Amino acid sequence: MAACGGAPAPEPADLLLTNARVYTVEPARPWAQAVAIRDGRIVAVGDDAELASLRGDNTQVVDLGGRLLLPAFGDAHAHPQFGGISHSRCPLHDGRTLEDYQTLVAACVEASPGDGVVYGVGWEDALFPPNGVPRKEVLDAVSTTRPLIFESVGGHSLWVNSKALEVAGITRDTPDPANGHIDRDPATGEPVGGLQEAAMALAEKLVPPPTAAEREAAIVYTARHFNSLGITSWHDAGIPFGADGASETLDAYRAVRESGRLTARVAVAMTWKNEQGLEQLPDLVRASERAEAMGLVSRSVKFYVDGVIPQKTAYMLEPYAHGGGERGKPHIAAEALEQAAVRLDAQGFQLHAHAIGDGGVREALDAFAAARKANGAAGGRHMISHLNVVDPADQPRFAQLDVAAQFQPLWASHYPYMDLTEQAIGPQRSTYLYPANSILKAGARLAYGADWPVASANPLEGLQVAVTRTNAEDPDSGPLLPDEAVTLEQAVRAYTIDVAYVNRMDDAIGSIAVGKQADLVVLDRNIFEIPTDRIGTTKVLLTLFEGRPVHGDLEMP
Template sequence: MLLAVSANSAPPQEAPAADLILTNGRIYTVEAGAPWAEAVAIRDGRILAVGTRAEIAARKGAKTRVVDLHGRLLLPAFGDAHAHPIFGGMSHARCSLSAGKTLDDYRRIIAECVARTPGTGTVFGSGFNQSLFPPKGIPRKEILDEISSDRALIFESDGHTLWVNSKALELAKITKDTPDPKNGTIDRDPATGEPVGGLEESAMALVDALVPPPSDADLQGAITYSVRLFNSYGITSWHDAAVEWDKGGTSRAIQAYKAVQDRGALTMHTVMDLRWNNARGIEQMADILKLSDDARARGLTAKGVKFFIDGVIPQQTAAMLAPYEGTTEKGAAQISLDMLAEAVTALDARGFQPHFHAIGDAAVREALDAVARTRSHDGRTDTRPMISHMNVIDPADQPRFGQLGVTAVFQPLWACDEAYMRLTMERIGPVRSTTIYPAGSILRSGGRLAYGADWSVASANPFEGIEVALTRIAPGENLAPLGPDEAVTLEQALRAYTLDVAYVNHLDTETGSIAPGKSADLIVVDQDLFKIPARQIHATKVLVTLFRGTPVYGGLDRLAR
């Protein structure tokens, strides 16, 4: 039986008419008290009323456009709580390896990139899968050397590892005698000490000078590409999880966002994190405040700060509470708890939101401890801390998310049996592997989830993420589910992709659900997620995406039968 959202009874005669009415649909509102409706009225880009077909028909005026949904499912537009729009857009504009599935694919793609890139300069790209380099996921220079020995080839995986050829190592003067930088590793041959072609964490900076910087047009093009892609997936809100900036308080990324916004092409609610520089101290607060003020003056929001506490598990750079399997190594935090807590407390006092990259269970605990110290100092402020990734969370720490008001930002597509996950489980062993992405446990213990893809590290398509969140199985695979007890319901997954992304963006009164007064950010999809098997959700397509009441993907005419 359809539970309808009241339109606050029939409007009086003088009530404003709608510009647009979407009717005869199955409308899932993500409003807890009344989740279902049949029609929605929109005026001036905002939701005027939600209710039954009869109630909303009363909002029709002489100029109202009425669109029959023919029973289709309408949802609030999705959000993404952890995206890298500039990095992701640039990765597709340069030499993207994301479509490659094998090393031979990489050889072909890179050779094509070299051939079409004039001159003798560096060829830079991203998107390689570390699981194609067994047994430890460390990339080898020899593969790239076969393609080019006279120009630098540099490829990024996930923001934590670079794959480089011998020429890049030579130009950067990286030899067996080069010491590992703080918080970084030069991958080496265990017998000779020679660099093998992998650079981890801060060691990536050793080749920075070889990577050609993007132009202003490149940055703007990257944002525009990402907006269009995300709109096609039904996403109209994102959290840019690491905006780069220069010492002194300037950011070309913020300037690029402003330029795209001025062209009317930023069809996305945008919130930005400014990246914390672990090599500096609390003095960088002055630059961060200046950057945030600059963003606000440009009509943008940058009141989050991203802290990178650790690395990743396959390369054993993630910080763990106990040693990796078969070793005495536990990884290490890249920022001390004292420094982190001081920074978070200082930010909290100024209303800034802390966002932590934490993959290992020790890093997750450090992030929670930093928030706890801040809470003891400042109380329960509304800065809405977030921790992203959390491949492993110790069971003792899982209830602390709800207790401290920290949102767990998972990448749901990762919570399944696939090649990279197998590398992870090999490193941490079978016991800790039972605590991988414990989404269900976080919810059961009173915590909040918000989903983000970490694009372009993973697909930004929310339907793929929703399917894995429900099944813990990769789309199209027939493997056993990964920790099936940690699966969530469809309703929980939809909330984590909509209203709770809006919550971490401090936009939950503006978007994230279908309710009167909110921005008309809506999507119509081609199949009803509530009526199909969960293993079919990934194939769902968006027919129309509305942002502030205007189609930004597809068209309303597309809904006609």
């Protein structure tokens, strides 16, 4: 069959999404009305009339009724295995008070009779003012006969009871390990129940490791949860590896992917072992090659440069406001980080740094600058995550060094953890908290990630805070540094094409353009037309992954 003028008729689409408000995230044509999909890819974007010729006898046509259609969201920083397991092994995420935690822990103790360890994740540092250090007495009230070990929602602290301290052999005479400390009573020196950073390993050895089935179930849980939020891609921000590139996490990804349950695109970063040096490179490279061979995006390395602010393990340029001159310590020496950065950048690896304090941020930027000087613009798509405090002198360096600023937008508001942060660093440095707009205006790229399960993975909640800098649960608290808010268009970009960029997926996803995969999301309202303080209440009606529904149904209500 031929069209007018003898030209062959276009091949019909498999799926035609019509009567929509399509925000493409493509500067040349940011808005459209319809999208045509064939074999999981976008074959046309335009008006309903422009795409009418792609309707065939077998084309499924879905009238979106004027609803907003976006490229699916991405997440530039998540911990899928940790997050999934944290929701299966005695989760404390729903607790809001210490009494809630005791009730949840008691239920877990009752549900698993015996004398073994009870382990869980999800307590909030802010419930232990003034410094986020938990107390063993709260857990001792539940049980003094079984080891109780609970990881903070951020993963930087353990909360343990007296029995866990006893079984682990932790006493007043136990020395603090490098890059960690045992929280102690200042008068007696006795452990009080908190273990920070590397000291967590003293008790973690008591916790049974997850089974292969648990690891796989955690990834499947994450995929389904993220799909329900409109997310079809993530960056796994640091997985362990062993000799010859062995990795139980990669084994779990392979099993989930081969069984067809991995409904997302995944980039993985290998966790740099701060206790080692360049001798780990061969095993790291091998692990990365294994990941690439199974269809994941790899060649990324995660460096933990420092810790967190309330417990004063984040590295600051100047001493904390109250702490006798302490300013934290870097978890990796500047010289070692620079050496690793130069070598890895030269081999095409992405450098991904966890840096929370302004000192940690500067150390990371200095290392990236050394790599740039040694290797030129190698195109590694480097990024620094968290950026709780960034000194004004360092804010323009992200653009100068072509380093992406990877923020958790939900953190940039007033809430109890922020109160601990501001108390720890004082008023002047509190004006440098999460300077998203300043870094963006200097010409750098933003990429958003939730650090899930530390915070909600919901991009719509993140978008609301990014543009308002206000806690949706406590709007009366007002905005945190409102001049650091970004526009909604900028925030959407930081959740879509710029996540795809840092994940090295921007050739395939991140915007609605011909040739890209049909990873798309339909919302129940147009976030560009509602008050900004209502964006977070928006619901995802439909998530498409390669043109097929992984959340919701093509039959629009």
